[in-house]
Amino acid sequence: MTENAVATFGLTKKFGRQVAVDGIDLLVPSGSVYGFLGPNGSGKTTTIRMLLGLVTPTAGRSELLGQPMPQRLRHTLPRVGALVEGPAFHPYLSGQANLARLDAADRDADARTAGRRIDAALDRVGLLAAARKHYRAYSLGMRQRLAIAAALLSPRDLLVLDEPTNGLDPQGTREVRHLVTSLAADGATVLVSSHLLSEVEQMCTHLGVMHVGRMVAQGTVEEVRSGNARVARVDTDRPQDAARVLSGLGLTEVTVAGHLAQGVVGSVPIEKIVPALVADAVPVLGFTVQAPSLEDLFVSLTGEGFDVSG
Numbered sequence: 001m002t003e004n005a006v007a008t009f010g011l012t013k014k015f016g017r018q019v020a021v022d023g024i025d026l027l028v029p030s031g032s033v034y035g036f037l038g039p040n041g042s043g044k045t046t047t048i049r050m051l052l053g054l055v056t057p058t059a060g061r062s063e064l065l066g067q068p069m070p071q072r073l074r075h076t077l078p079r080v081g082a083l084v085e086g087p088a089f090h091p092y093l094s095g096q097a098n099l100a101r102l103d104a105a106d107r108d109a110d111a112r113t114a115g116r117r118i119d120a121a122l123d124r125v126g127l128l129a130a131a132r133k134h135y136r137a138y139s140l141g142m143r144q145r146l147a148i149a150a151a152l153l154s155p156r157d158l159l160v161l162d163e164p165t166n167g168l169d170p171q172g173t174r175e176v177r178h179l180v181t182s183l184a185a186d187g188a189t190v191l192v193s194s195h196l197l198s199e200v201e202q203m204c205t206h207l208g209v210m211h212v213g214r215m216v217a218q219g220t221v222e223e224v225r226s227g228n229a230r231v232a233r234v235d236t237d238r239p240q241d242a243a244r245v246l247s248g249l250g251l252t253e254v255t256v257a258g259h260l261a262q263g264v265v266g267s268v269p270i271e272k273i274v275p276a277l278v279a280d281a282v283p284v285l286g287f288t289v290q291a292p293s294l295e296d297l298f299v300s301l302t303g304e305g306f307d308v309s310g
């Protein structure tokens with residue numbers, strides 16, 4: 001197993017003068033569920049298309065499952081299941097018959113074991129009971145699960161799902177979320193993109209946040225959350241003095257409101273704050289350090305236009 005299921009190095013795509021993806025270093029650790037977040041148009045789909053060899057990068061390089069792309073495309077892609085632009089399903093065929101069509105089109109698939117493979121994929125996404133229903137009778141959530149089943153027709157080490165909950169109602173979103181979680185529990189690494197924080201935060205171990213083509217934050221959910229944006233808050237009856245000490249230590253955006261002085265911690269060691277206040281004879285009545293909510297963080301990273309709740 002390689003350490004990172006996906007790694008990109010300065011990956012860049014320009015369309016004419018427009019820079020859609022601007023030198024990103026995407027790192028998806030093996031075994032993670034990686035939420036690739038950003039507003040519409042921030043470059044997620046273009047990045048995913050480059051990863052899968054569907055678009056040629058303007059600059060930079062990438063590795064999938066430890067293999068350089070696109071040189072090892074033929075070798076690597078069979079281990080990668082992708083949902084990019086949902087596959088074209090036939091409305092008057094059943095889910096099972098639709099998968100059979102896709103499976104038959106796969107040169108690497110053994111026709112003798114097709115039936116077993118298709119049933120296993122349908123079972124995996126919870127559609128076995130509805131296998132013989134017409135596609136057009138499927139709910140949106142069922143349609144999306146069938147699209148994921150199509151990506152699961154052979155065993156995969158990496159699943160790349162571009163906006164799998166787009167357009168789904170809350171029930172469909174829940175279905176897809178549960179499915180992603182259970183696929184990850186089976187050992188697959190999952191890269192899932194979304195423009196909605198609320199849809200991915202519950203299922204992801206890692207996050208990457210895109211904003212106008214750049215990766216503005218990346219790491220475990222906890223790392224992204226705490227980042228350098230933690231706020232220290234001092235409750236004191238000498239808030240102006242406290243503010244002066246906080247600024248002196250290197251905290252930024254220091255403000256005073258009533259009995260409270262607060263500032264952004266950045267790289268200042270937390271344990272130095274209270275002793276510094278005490279040394280300056282500031283009476284500390286209360287002291288808290290808070291990580292911003294993910295929602296606050298995304299708004300600050302990507303600007304107010306980011307639709308965080310749907």
Ligand SMILES: Nc1ncnc2c1ncn2[C@@H]1O[C@H](COP(=O)(O)OP(=O)(O)OP(=O)(O)O)[C@@H](O)[C@H]1O
Binds near residue numbers: 018041
């Ligand atoms: N084939 C193309 N030709 C020209 N511009 C393109 C092309 N594909 C994407 N773009 C532009 O690149 C930018 C990034 O688009 P991209 O689709 O990667 O963003 P996204 O984050 O996936 O958004 P969405 O969720 O809306 O798909 C956008 O400004 C888009 O208009």
